[in-house]
Amino acid sequence: MSADQAAPGTKQAHTRGLSRRGLLALVGGGAAGAAVGAAGTAAILAAAGGSDERSHQLSYPFYGEHQAGIVTPAQDRMHFAAFDLAEGLSRDELIELLQDWSYAASRLTQGLEISVAGAFGGGAYMPPDDTGEATDISPAGLTVTIGFGRSLFVTAAGDDRFDLASKLPSEFEDLPKMMNDFIDREQSGGDLCVQGCSNDPQVAVHAIRNLTRIAFGRAQLRWSQLGFGRTSSTSTAQNTPRNLFGQKDGTMNLKAEEPDLLDAHVWVGANQGPLWAVGGSYLVARRINMSIEVWDGVQLGEQERVTGRNKKDGAPLSGGTEFSQPDFSAKGEDGALLVDERSHVARVHPDNNEGIRMLRRGYNFVDGNDAQGRLNAGLFFVAFVNAPERFASVHKNMARDDLFVEYLKTTASSVFLVPPGVSDGQYVGQQLFEA
Numbered sequence: 107m108s109a110d111q112a113a114p115g116t117k118q119a120h121t122r123g124l125s126r127r128g129l130l131a132l133v134g135g136g137a138a139g140a141a142v143g144a145a146g147t148a149a150i151l152a153a154a155g156g157s158d159e160r161s162h163q164l165s166y167p168f169y170g171e172h173q174a175g176i177v178t179p180a181q182d183r184m185h186f187a188a189f190d191l192a193e194g195l196s197r198d199e200l201i202e203l204l205q206d207w208s209y210a211a212s213r214l215t216q217g218l219e220i221s222v223a224g225a226f227g228g229g230a231y232m233p234p235d236d237t238g239e240a241t242d243i244s245p246a247g248l249t250v251t252i253g254f255g256r257s258l259f260v261t262a263a264g265d266d267r268f269d270l271a272s273k274l275p276s277e278f279e280d281l282p283k284m285m286n287d288f289i290d291r292e293q294s295g296g297d298l299c300v301q302g303c304s305n306d307p308q309v310a311v312h313a314i315r316n317l318t319r320i321a322f323g324r325a326q327l328r329w330s331q332l333g334f335g336r337t338s339s340t341s342t343a344q345n346t347p348r349n350l351f352g353q354k355d356g357t358m359n360l361k362a363e364e365p366d367l368l369d370a371h372v373w374v375g376a377n378q379g380p381l382w383a384v385g386g387s388y389l390v391a392r393r394i395n396m397s398i399e400v401w402d403g404v405q406l407g408e409q410e411r412v413t414g415r416n417k418k419d420g421a422p423l424s425g426g427t428e429f430s431q432p433d434f435s436a437k438g439e440d441g442a443l444l445v446d447e448r449s450h451v452a453r454v455h456p457d458n459n460e461g462i463r464m465l466r467r468g469y470n471f472v473d474g475n476d477a478q479g480r481l482n483a484g485l486f487f488v489a490f491v492n493a494p495e496r497f498a499s500v501h502k503n504m505a506r507d508d509l510f511v512e513y514l515k516t517t518a519s520s521v522f523l524v525p526p527g528v529s530d531g532q533y534v535g536q537q538l539f540e541a
């Protein structure tokens with residue numbers, strides 16, 4: 107972030123600033139920050155990822171038909187947070203919070219500070235509005251994606267706190283319990299979520315930290331997760347990364363360059379509704395612990411059988427190259443199937459799941475270690491789909507007897523509805539509140 111291009115008092119990137127409550131939460135006031143904007147070259151630069159100069163200058167528009175952070179080329183880092191709304195919060199106060207978040211996010215994603223006063227412009231006698239740690243290193247491809255939990259519409263106890271129960275889409279259900287689920291409810295769910303992704307970890311953390319600060323008194327952090335090393339490509343311009351099992355991950359993912367498939371599998375369509383949610387998507391987040399120490403003792407051939415793909419280049423075991431389609435009927439000289447029926451790829455492939463596809467956008471995590479010295483590591487799995495039930499049906503097929511499952515333990519699970527994008531001056535979720 108550097109000097110602000112928009113003079114105080116003129117029309118900023120936004121027509122409105124933070125609400126009085128948002129400003130009170132910051133206890134500050136004042137002016138700074140400069141948009142860098144380089145969306146045109148975004149996809150190419152995103153392929154580089156990492157922390158070079160160019161990936162730091164990258165910026166994606168906050169406004170648009172869909173929220174950023176879904177088909178946007180997956181960045182290198184993630185900070186994901188879920189929030190519970192304060193007891194007694196009114197509908198108007200909830201709207202105000204979403205307005206404040208949208209305003210702040212639209213600035214942060216352009217390399218500006220959260221408010222015009224920013225980190226240094228509020229004067230020596232006020233706490234700064236912006237916490238300042240992203241100064242000089244943002245926007246770094248930051249995207250801020252805001253989602254709604256089912257409890258926003260109606261709580262588990264049936265409480266319609268914000269007069270939204272009638273707007274709840276019938277598809278919006280939490281996932282059923284899967285085999286090997288050991289779900290910590292405190293680390294799952296929430297009324298609201300914010301997914302912050304960036305090519306710089308500090309920029310992602312700065313975004314979540316400052317949005318949490320703005321929400322003070324209105325929403326409280328329920329759980330959060332840091333992620334590093336994207337485990338998917340969401341653009342054909344990106345290389346396929348590797349996950350903590352050392353596998354190429356994201357090969358067959360849906361990509362930004364496949365709009366028809368995104369319409370069919372990711373975006374809530376006009377035929378599904380409700381109208382306010384059209385162009386949105388369901389975000390499924392699963393915190394999957396991976397027994398990496400056990401995996402590391404498994405022979406390479408077995409690791410490949412479990413996955414159904416060659417570990418070095420990611421090609422299916424039925425032959426070809428990384429992007430070849432697996433042939434599930436191909437057999438070797440011994441008459442055995444080349445791609446095991448219980449391999450991960452066989453279990454989750456669309457051919458074996460009524461054609462269902464999803465856009466995966468997960469990140470690796472390592473959160474310290476246990477008393478035995480094993481890393482608390484895994485995949486913070488994120489997928490975008492147009493109905494949670496479609497995701498659940500693929501997952502059930504996997505959880506049933508996928509060879510992979512022996513090495514995995516899911517400890518948190520959440521579903522959020524990410525509303526469609528909005529245009530400049532609007533706030534995320536406006537379609538819902540005005541429906």
Ligand code: HEM
Pocket residue numbers: 349351353354355356357358359392394396413415450451454455456463464484485487497500501504514
């Ligand atoms: C730690 C857990 C997981 C790991 C390490 C993992 C790893 C992989 C790998 C290596 C591939 C092959 C490359 C690719 O096409 O991306 C893959 C594919 C895939 N995975 Fe997973 N995965 C995990 C969990 C899940 C879960 C929970 C689901 C959802 C049910 C899922 C759905 C898929 C799908 C849909 C594909 C593409 C299949 C295809 O079209 O060929 N994965 N995964």
